Amino acid sequence: MTHHAPTNIPTNGPGELVVRGAHVLDPSSGLDGVMDVRVLEGRIAEVGKDLKGTRTLEADGLHLFPGFVDVHAHWRTPGREDEETIETGSAAAAAGGFTSVVMMPNTDPVIDRPVVVSGLVRRIERESRVRAYVSAALHEGLKGERLTEMRLMREAGAFCVSDDGLGTQSAGVLRNAMLYAKDAGMPVILHCEDHTLATGVVHDGVAAALAGLPGSPGSAEDVATATALVLAAETGAKVHVTHVSTALSAALVGFFKGSVSGVDVTADTTPHHLTLTDDLVRTLEGMYRVNPPLRPEADKLSVGEALRDGILDFVATDHAPHASEEKDLPLEEAAPGFLGHETAFSALYTEMVLGGGLSLERLVGAMASAPGRWVDDGARRLESGASADLALVDLSEEWTVRAEGLLSRSGNSPYIGRTLKGRIVATMVGGELVQDRTGARFGLRA
Amino acid sequence: MRAKDLLTLEGASRADLREVLDLARDYASGTLDRPLLGKTVCLSFFEASTRTAVSFELAARRAGADVISLSEKGSSIQKGEGLVDTIVTLDSLGADAIVLRHPAAGAARIAALHTDAAVINAGDGRGQHPTQALLDLHALSGRFGGFEELEGRKVAVVGDVLHSRVARSIIPAFQAAGMQLAIVAPSTLLPLEAGAWGLPVLPSVDDAIDWGADVLYALRLQKERMTGGSPRVPSVGEYARYYGVARRHLEDGAVVMHPGPVNRGVEVAGDVVLDPSSLIADQVGSGVAVRSAVLALATGVARSRVAA
Numbered sequence: 001m002t003h004h005a006p007t008n009i010p011t012n013g014p015g016e017l018v019v020r021g022a023h024v025l026d027p028s029s030g031l032d033g034v035m036d037v038r039v040l041e042g043r044i045a046e047v048g049k050d051l052k053g054t055r056t057l058e059a060d061g062l063h064l065f066p067g068f069v070d071v072h073a074h075w076r077t078p079g080r081e082d083e084e085t086i087e088t089g090s091a092a093a094a095a096g097g098f099t100s101v102v103m104m105p106n107t108d109p110v111i112d113r114p115v116v117v118s119g120l121v122r123r124i125e126r127e128s129r130v131r132a133y134v135s136a137a138l139h140e141g142l143k144g145e146r147l148t149e150m151r152l153m154r155e156a157g158a159f160c161v162s163d164d165g166l167g168t169q170s171a172g173v174l175r176n177a178m179l180y181a182k183d184a185g186m187p188v189i190l191h192c193e194d195h196t197l198a199t200g201v202v203h204d205g206v207a208a209a210l211a212g213l214p215g216s217p218g219s220a221e222d223v224a225t226a227t228a229l230v231l232a233a234e235t236g237a238k239v240h241v242t243h244v245s246t247a248l249s250a251a252l253v254g255f256f257k258g259s260v261s262g263v264d265v266t267a268d269t270t271p272h273h274l275t276l277t278d279d280l281v282r283t284l285e286g287m288y289r290v291n292p293p294l295r296p297e298a299d300k301l302s303v304g305e306a307l308r309d310g311i312l313d314f315v316a317t318d319h320a321p322h323a324s325e326e327k328d329l330p331l332e333e334a335a336p337g338f339l340g341h342e343t344a345f346s347a348l349y350t351e352m353v354l355g356g357g358l359s360l361e362r363l364v365g366a367m368a369s370a371p372g373r374w375v376d377d378g379a380r381r382l383e384s385g386a387s388a389d390l391a392l393v394d395l396s397e398e399w400t401v402r403a404e405g406l407l408s409r410s411g412n413s414p415y416i417g418r419t420l421k422g423r424i425v426a427t428m429v430g431g432e433l434v435q436d437r438t439g440a441r442f443g444l445r446a
Numbered sequence: 447m448r449a450k451d452l453l454t455l456e457g458a459s460r461a462d463l464r465e466v467l468d469l470a471r472d473y474a475s476g477t478l479d480r481p482l483l484g485k486t487v488c489l490s491f492f493e494a495s496t497r498t499a500v501s502f503e504l505a506a507r508r509a510g511a512d513v514i515s516l517s518e519k520g521s522s523i524q525k526g527e528g529l530v531d532t533i534v535t536l537d538s539l540g541a542d543a544i545v546l547r548h549p550a551a552g553a554a555r556i557a558a559l560h561t562d563a564a565v566i567n568a569g570d571g572r573g574q575h576p577t578q579a580l581l582d583l584h585a586l587s588g589r590f591g592g593f594e595e596l597e598g599r600k601v602a603v604v605g606d607v608l609h610s611r612v613a614r615s616i617i618p619a620f621q622a623a624g625m626q627l628a629i630v631a632p633s634t635l636l637p638l639e640a641g642a643w644g645l646p647v648l649p650s651v652d653d654a655i656d657w658g659a660d661v662l663y664a665l666r667l668q669k670e671r672m673t674g675g676s677p678r679v680p681s682v683g684e685y686a687r688y689y690g691v692a693r694r695h696l697e698d699g700a701v702v703m704h705p706g707p708v709n710r711g712v713e714v715a716g717d718v719v720l721d722p723s724s725l726i727a728d729q730v731g732s733g734v735a736v737r738s739a740v741l742a743l744a745t746g747v748a749r750s751r752v753a754a
Contacts, residue, residue, distance in 0.1 A: 147672075
């Protein structure tokens with residue numbers, strides 16, 4: 001089977017490097033302890049004690065994880081390069097410890113034709129710091145009417161297909177699209193939202209009622225999630241439900257995984273749905289508009305439990321940059337979406353791991369191992385022979401999120417002003433340091 | 447005496463097929479002495495058709511029959527007369543054979559319950575189109591040197607099997623003739639139970655050639671399969687790339703067939719339709735003799751040697 005891994009990153013990064021003394025944690029290979037990792041020619045050569053190399057990185061007190069994988073990002077290219085480019089998006093990803101990213105197709109033009117896919121693949125090769133996978137559109141123009149040329153787009157380099165941003169309003173179209181994607185050998189990432197129910201701008205809850213904002217009920221997501229799961233079961237397509245945000249949708253995913261035969265389903269939720277609630281919309285600020293909307297505390301807790309228990313397989317950020325003129329507005333008029341790459345690990349470590357809702361091991365599994373398996377079909381592990389895609393993290397560092405400190409071209413992070421614990425020190429893709437804050441405290445010793 | 451209907455080719459035996467084809471061969475070679483003289487053949491077309499209607503009409507007239515056609519505009523069908531009433535009327539007029547085209551599967555079977563005339567299914571919905579499969583076998587026999595030579599040949603049925611009555615007739619008929627079959631189609635143009643026929647499903651015509659296909663049988667793709675509430679195919683370009691028969695597929699001797707009308711450049715590349723390796727013209731040419739034979743056997747003027 002051809003594998004459409006991005007080809008932009010050389011695996012023969014700088015010769016040899018030993019990361020010494022970090023606490024290595026990789027749920028896939030079972031590593032959990034202080035050890036050294038020797039990287040040679042872009043690959044992990046050795047994991048063990050007292051390793052020597054021509055260059056070393058002293059990492060005492062730091063944690064070393066497999067590189068994070070973000071299956072859901074909007075780099076706004078082509079069309080809105082004023083909000084994000086492949087260069088700034090991938091820099092933001094690297095700053096957040098991400099070494100692989102899946103780019104969503106709701107750009108301008110939509111990624112719905114082979115020539116657009118091949119054009120984007122060429123730009124990724126030139127401009128991206130991290131591995132970037134192209135998700136092509138599930139239907140033409142994301143209008144939910146005509147199928148796209150999935151087989152030709154796969155040949156042009158697309159990795160998967162998605163209806164992200166809009167969903168697919170006709171179950172009949174969705175069913176055919178799933179069948180066709182299965183033939184094309186591509187997984188389907190689904191944005192589950194029923195437009196006849198999703199008529200508001202925030203969750204239809206207490207906060208919406210008190211604030212006077214039009215609400216979209218949880219059923220807008222749940223009905224569409226149920227439809228997607230039923231069709232996934234019937235067609236046998238490989239389906240990934242993205243940004244699950246309600247307790248019921250998480251439960252539906254769990255039911256189908258556990259009780260329905262023939263399903264090949266995975267699901268993710270986002271850092272913001274795991275850490276923030278719809279109380280924030282009481283501010284009426286455009287910043288807090290997002291889709292699916294922030295939910296009440298009970299949904300947040302249930303989604304977190306579903307992630308902990310593996311019902312939800314992993315975290316994806318839905319990194320959605322917006323220009324200030326689209327966010328600095330009354331909530332009803334603002335564009336939906338949050339930045340995600342640069343704060344994902346820190347927000348989840350602070351709120352969930354230190355908050356007691358998730359083990360560090362599960363967080364690494366949810367940010368690296370599980371999404372890594374999804375994109376690479378099991379190839380990604382922190383073990384000898386694997387590509388050196390790594391995240392080096394200081395769990396003790398506290399930092400305050402500020403727009404001007406972010407590498408994204410936009411500044412719409414809901415965590416701005418918050419102090420978070422745990423920060424990415426360095427990110428390595430194919431042995432090459434694509435994010436490097438080591439100089440300040442550690443330095444490379446030749 | 448009950449006439450012999452031709453409703454379906456499901457369950458047809460090798461001997462059944464052979465009998466029609468032998469008689470058609472005789473007729474095609476000129477030994478056709480107005481066998482249907484004095485017989486009345488009614489063409490009853492509840493659905494638009496040009497080539498099948500013309501072929502049946504010519505087949506009936508060449509064999510000497512009187513022909514009544516209810517396919518014309520202004521007929522009782524046009525005025526909305528129902529299937530059963532039309533059949534009863536034709537029966538009362540003394541029809542010996544009723545050739546029926548209808549948009550619903552099973553129409554021919556229902557019709558046969560209401561008349562003693564022989565009912566010839568000229569296509570019912572997605573159900574069956576038995577004379578198409580018979581004329582296909584006639585054309586194939588001509589190309590490969592006789593009916594016996596079809597044994598073991600490999601046929602790839604390409605395209606919209608889901609909506610195709612032709613597929614539902616050629617699959618059992620070709621199998622009865624000893625041919626090996628595979629299907630080449632996207633899942634969106636197959637029933638959900640794509641294994642219903644027990645045939646391999648291949649992802650492209652290229653794969654069919656690798657499988658060893660001697661015959662590429664392309665089915666017509668309705669353009670509306672790309673749009674509407676249930677899109678099944680993204681574009682002509684993508685369909686032609688994976689499911690279109692191109693010149694490169696014929697390099698090792700495979701022949702191309704199509705029940706017509708062909709969408710050139712979609713199911714079959716434009717430069718292939720009339721290529722010497724194309725059987726498409728032979729298929730049309732086989733229609734009249736095969737349908738004369740079917741009518742002669744159905745009305746009993748040609749005595750069947752095959753036990754009913």
